[in-house]
Amino acid sequence: MTNSSSSTGMIEFRGVNKWFGTLNVLRDITLSVEPREVVVVCGPSGSGKSTLIRCINGLETIRDGDLVVDGQRLGDPATNMARLRTEIGFVFQSFNLYPHKTALENVTLAPIHVRKIPRAEAEKAGRELLAKVGLADKVNAYPAQLSGGQQQRVAIARCLGMRPKIMLFDEPTSALDPEMISEVLDVMVAVAEEGMTMMVVTHEMGFARKVAQRVVFMDAGAIVESGTPDEFFSHPKTDRSRAFLSKILRH
Amino acid sequence: MTNSSSSTGMIEFRGVNKWFGTLNVLRDITLSVEPREVVVVCGPSGSGKSTLIRCINGLETIRDGDLVVDGQRLGDPATNMARLRTEIGFVFQSFNLYPHKTALENVTLAPIHVRKIPRAEAEKAGRELLAKVGLADKVNAYPAQLSGGQQQRVAIARCLGMRPKIMLFDEPTSALDPEMISEVLDVMVAVAEEGMTMMVVTHEMGFARKVAQRVVFMDAGAIVESGTPDEFFSHPKTDRSRAFLSKILRH
Amino acid sequence: AGTLDDITKRGELRVAVQTQGPPFSLVGAAGERTGSSVELAELMAKEMGVKITFLDFDWDGLIPALLSGKADLLVADMTPTLARAMKVAFTKPYMYTGSTVFTKADGKFKSTEDCKAKGTRIAVLLGATGEKEAKTAFPDAEIKSYKGGGPLLLDAVNNGQADCGVNDVSAVKGQSTAYPAGSFTIMPDMLSKEPLAFATRYDEQDLLIWMNLFLDQVSLDGRLQKNLDYWVNSDDWKKDH
Amino acid sequence: MIWQQLQSLAGSYPLALRGLGMTVMLSLISLVLGTLIGFGLGILRTGGNRLISSVIGAWVDLIRGTPFLVQIFLIFFILPELGIELDAFSAGIIALTNLAACFICEIVVAGIRSVPTGQVEAALASGLSRWQRMRQVVLPQAMRIVLPPLVGQYVLLIKDSSVVSAIGLTDLTRVGWLVVQRVPNGLLVFFLVGLGYFIVCYPLIMLARRLEQRIGAAHGEVQL
Amino acid sequence: MLENFSFRTIVEYLPLFGQGLVTTVWLSLLSFAGALAVGILLSAMNLQRGWLFRVPAKAYIDAVRATPLLAQLYFLYFGLPRLGIILPELVVGILALSLNSGAYVAEIIRAGILSIPRGQVEAGVASGMTYVQRMRLVILPQAFKVTIPPLLGQAIVLVKDSALLSLIAVAELTRAGQLLASDRFMPAEGFITIAAFYLLLYYGLKGLAALSGRWLGQAGART
Numbered sequence A, B: 001m002t003n004s005s006s007s008t009g010m011i012e013f014r015g016v017n018k019w020f021g022t023l024n025v026l027r028d029i030t031l032s033v034e035p036r037e038v039v040v041v042c043g044p045s046g047s048g049k050s051t052l053i054r055c056i057n058g059l060e061t062i063r064d065g066d067l068v069v070d071g072q073r074l075g076d077p078a079t080n081m082a083r084l085r086t087e088i089g090f091v092f093q094s095f096n097l098y099p100h101k102t103a104l105e106n107v108t109l110a111p112i113h114v115r116k117i118p119r120a121e122a123e124k125a126g127r128e129l130l131a132k133v134g135l136a137d138k139v140n141a142y143p144a145q146l147s148g149g150q151q152q153r154v155a156i157a158r159c160l161g162m163r164p165k166i167m168l169f170d171e172p173t174s175a176l177d178p179e180m181i182s183e184v185l186d187v188m189v190a191v192a193e194e195g196m197t198m199m200v201v202t203h204e205m206g207f208a209r210k211v212a213q214r215v216v217f218m219d220a221g222a223i224v225e226s227g228t229p230d231e232f233f234s235h236p237k238t239d240r241s242r243a244f245l246s247k248i249l250r251h
Numbered sequence C: 001a002g003t004l005d006d007i008t009k010r011g012e013l014r015v016a017v018q019t020q021g022p023p024f025s026l027v028g029a030a031g032e033r034t035g036s037s038v039e040l041a042e043l044m045a046k047e048m049g050v051k052i053t054f055l056d057f058d059w060d061g062l063i064p065a066l067l068s069g070k071a072d073l074l075v076a077d078m079t080p081t082l083a084r085a086m087k088v089a090f091t092k093p094y095m096y097t098g099s100t101v102f103t104k105a106d107g108k109f110k111s112t113e114d115c116k117a118k119g120t121r122i123a124v125l126l127g128a129t130g131e132k133e134a135k136t137a138f139p140d141a142e143i144k145s146y147k148g149g150g151p152l153l154l155d156a157v158n159n160g161q162a163d164c165g166v167n168d169v170s171a172v173k174g175q176s177t178a179y180p181a182g183s184f185t186i187m188p189d190m191l192s193k194e195p196l197a198f199a200t201r202y203d204e205q206d207l208l209i210w211m212n213l214f215l216d217q218v219s220l221d222g223r224l225q226k227n228l229d230y231w232v233n234s235d236d237w238k239k240d241h
Numbered sequence D: 001m002i003w004q005q006l007q008s009l010a011g012s013y014p015l016a017l018r019g020l021g022m023t024v025m026l027s028l029i030s031l032v033l034g035t036l037i038g039f040g041l042g043i044l045r046t047g048g049n050r051l052i053s054s055v056i057g058a059w060v061d062l063i064r065g066t067p068f069l070v071q072i073f074l075i076f077f078i079l080p081e082l083g084i085e086l087d088a089f090s091a092g093i094i095a096l097t098n099l100a101a102c103f104i105c106e107i108v109v110a111g112i113r114s115v116p117t118g119q120v121e122a123a124l125a126s127g128l129s130r131w132q133r134m135r136q137v138v139l140p141q142a143m144r145i146v147l148p149p150l151v152g153q154y155v156l157l158i159k160d161s162s163v164v165s166a167i168g169l170t171d172l173t174r175v176g177w178l179v180v181q182r183v184p185n186g187l188l189v190f191f192l193v194g195l196g197y198f199i200v201c202y203p204l205i206m207l208a209r210r211l212e213q214r215i216g217a218a219h220g221e222v223q224l
Numbered sequence E: 001m002l003e004n005f006s007f008r009t010i011v012e013y014l015p016l017f018g019q020g021l022v023t024t025v026w027l028s029l030l031s032f033a034g035a036l037a038v039g040i041l042l043s044a045m046n047l048q049r050g051w052l053f054r055v056p057a058k059a060y061i062d063a064v065r066a067t068p069l070l071a072q073l074y075f076l077y078f079g080l081p082r083l084g085i086i087l088p089e090l091v092v093g094i095l096a097l098s099l100n101s102g103a104y105v106a107e108i109i110r111a112g113i114l115s116i117p118r119g120q121v122e123a124g125v126a127s128g129m130t131y132v133q134r135m136r137l138v139i140l141p142q143a144f145k146v147t148i149p150p151l152l153g154q155a156i157v158l159v160k161d162s163a164l165l166s167l168i169a170v171a172e173l174t175r176a177g178q179l180l181a182s183d184r185f186m187p188a189e190g191f192i193t194i195a196a197f198y199l200l201l202y203y204g205l206k207g208l209a210a211l212s213g214r215w216l217g218q219a220g221a222r223t
């Protein structure tokens, strides 16, 4: 905590900007996520949601502004990124399962090698997690042998298995059917209630209403609106969010 | 049409079974899709939906039963699969864009080389299609430079660009936000109204209600129920589908 | 201290050889190293009262071995040309030989004159003196320089890839014995007369003087002639190796 | 005549065995060492340190770009001028190991670069250390790309080991040259030499194929 | 050997080195073109599902890879005449190098093709492309990128292997150095000059590989 800041935020964006070539993909992002808070990020496709949460564990570098995670400033030479990342779980939009490892191995790899949990114990926990997301019978299947939704559930289990302080989910239920969505969300809710900090990119408004303390709405790289789910859904403040919400409700 | 059958179905499954090792992923599927019909396939994750539609263009082979598409029996030596496939568009659950081609090239590749459409014409059509799915400004971007939802829209445009007789969509809107979903579905609806035969794996019940003539509900490799959207949503016949629907509605 | 002192102190004479084939240097059926030059070198070590160590290099490694001091002297059927002598010190010649022309016995090339026809394919060894002589003797012919030893030339002529071969006469005689008798016609006339000598370095003057003396001695007492008669001038060696 | 040649050849079998032994020893030692060093160099080279990476790159280029014969000459004949005296066998091992390491380095680099970035990101995100990322995620996937050319390289190196005859080691090829002087049937002699190499190399190729199939099966092999 | 290093003699021999270099270059170019052709053919055979093409291709690849070029050269140069086929040295040389390198190229191409994700093949199949179109438009362009570094490696091996052709009387670069070594007894001058020329060729090849990589690779690196 050498470079801790005055704020108590678990994740602190202060005037963050990012460019891809000439595209200003994150514009002046200022956002503070408190410990134990659950934040839902939504917004149109291409608005920069994935980029936003990829910045938090340093998969993307930012051009200017400060980003402080768990008291440590990213980009600071004193920050041990590998250590920090063990405290941040991440579920990728495209899963990124390890193709050469079975479902169980995908889940236990980091616990065994990073957390140094004994193999037997890690495997027991891994099996339980996979069972929780409905994959008890696919423990030994390779990713290529799994359906899209099954792969996504392995990815979620892989993240949960690390028991990090912060969890970042990038559209974690996109490949799931409604039935499975609610089961997986239940697992996530249970985790959230254990006191984890979560940022979830999702358009599952049911989930947002149920567990989120805050909804952040992004458009064209900027945070357009941010508020409690109630505020956001019932009294959207900007035209942009009203338009977005009307589509959801209509549909 | 040497091996045409008595039925007029555009896609005809007759007692189809498929195994992956010991797993009976498709059980006794019998299903007939009429020309110009739009069928929505839904069901829990891992129930065999992707496998079902992958069989239709021969990406998976079946063990027994008959599968007749556009009057041609799959697996029959007389069937020219490459020819047949030019009439079947397919949108993959995992997109499978060509990473070495730009968005536009992804869309025009098959029209130019398979349909032999002059390049200029194909590119004009491609640009229009990409604009329709909201990607006018990403025409020259490579897949790696696109967000998840943008990739998915390129995949849809790539399929539409072939103007096939039959279109198969595997969760075509999973990576999209609600706003974009409705826009893309509008494009698909417009296409459907031009008289295409469509099978769509999706859990967008809005889409199902709006354009589907029929909803097929699968579980554990078998078709559990099949009926008009009205019948299915209002009066599900089986316990299984009732349970599934209750989750959707609750959530 | 001179080279001879070093050799005495070491108790070992290090001789670089190239196992290029009978009759000068070869490996017998049982794997033993032998041949005319090899026996002469052994004789040298005996006279010095030290043991001998052969370092077996192929052609590419032979001169570096001498120049880098890995070997004290170099024993191979080497022609002491003036150009070469700019780099290494040769002893006085211990025998004379020369390049000769050979052809396949049942072929249409019967004499050296036949081989001078335009377009004749002449096989020679890369870098050997025969290569140069062939160029002057057969200006209209096509010279093919092979690498890898005399037997390869015989093989090439025998197979019809070349019409005539040019190589050292002793080598040709020695090596053709491995073929059925009468496979080759070896022309009696020689293209040239060339000396053969041992080589050492110019910074080893003492060794050079000693070797020259050695050659004088063995030719006086007949041991040189005995060696050459056994190995070069007859097929006697074939009985024993 | 053939019969007589065969008889003469049969007599040379101790020599042939010695040559084969030399070839096997030289290649075995230098392949093992070369693989270890080559993987190390490859990993270092992709490790992100500019300086290390370009130094390795320059060395690899130098070695890959020049004939092996010249390298072995420099080690055996020129190094002594700098006071490093080596016997022929050590010089051969050092030269071959260095050659192997450099070629394998390039192969490993290409393999590592072929692993999709998403995989590295997934490993980063779960906090695996640099070495764990390599060991658990990147290398196993890179091996698919690496294995075929790696074995190709092994086999090439076994054959390259014949160059050591230039510094006086009697390997299998050299034995061929020695024998052909007494048995002037190059075709036959070098057929047998070829056979000798085949006996050494073929099991290696088979082993690689087996491994490749195992890796491939786990990945869900492409059906073209 | 180095203290008396004579640049003057090297300059004297430069024309000879020049000729050798030219021979090595065009010989290697032709042989590599041949190797690519042989390699593509073999890998296409090797990737067939039926055994009729696959088995002979595999057998050929294994046999060539497991035996030294020297033996193969012997077989072609001295063996073919026994069957009544006498070819000029250069033809035999190019043939031997092509056939030899082709086996390695085949393995490299196969590995490159197998590294393409299955989804890519399926995308091609699903849009009705024929096998050839799929290969040409989807698989090979992606495979080539993975393949270029090992192909470069093979090209270098081939260029250096071409030195073996001096065995059958083809006058290439290495021979020029050997002449200097055996006429003048200046091995250091001879061999170091050869090395410098080969290094030159190597960087040339590397530049070409980088160019073709950029040309084929464009930007689509990840996913």
Ligand SMILES: Nc1ncnc2c1ncn2[C@@H]1O[C@H](COP(=O)(O)OP(=O)(O)OP(=O)(O)O)[C@@H](O)[C@H]1O
Residues within 6 Å of the ligand: A138, A144, A145, A146, A147, A148, A149, A150, A175, A176, A177, B020, B021, B023, B025, B044, B045, B046, B047, B048, B049, B050, B051, B052, B093
């Ligand atoms: N190559 C394979 N080998 C073995 N099993 C497989 C293979 N591909 C799919 N399966 C299994 O077949 C079943 C059906 O898979 P399928 O992809 O059709 O499901 P799905 O209905 O599309 O599911 P989702 O909605 O999650 O995409 C799953 O249980 C899956 O694990």
Ligand SMILES: Nc1ncnc2c1ncn2[C@@H]1O[C@H](COP(=O)(O)OP(=O)(O)OP(=O)(O)O)[C@@H](O)[C@H]1O
Residues within 6 Å of the ligand: A020, A021, A023, A025, A044, A045, A046, A047, A048, A049, A050, A051, A052, A093, B138, B144, B145, B146, B147, B148, B149, B150, B175, B176, B177
């Ligand atoms: N590597 C890249 N190079 C250039 N542009 C990129 C790159 N990655 C993303 N972009 C662009 O940045 C913008 C934001 O991308 P991002 O992935 O963050 O969107 P998103 O909000 O997650 O969208 P989606 O909901 O579709 O996943 C998009 O317009 C995308 O095209």
Ligand SMILES: [Mg+2]
Residues within 6 Å of the ligand: A049, A050, A051, A093, A170, B147, B148, B149
């Ligand atoms: Mg995204």
Ligand SMILES: [Mg+2]
Residues within 6 Å of the ligand: A147, A148, A149, B049, B050, B051, B093, B170
């Ligand atoms: Mg699916």
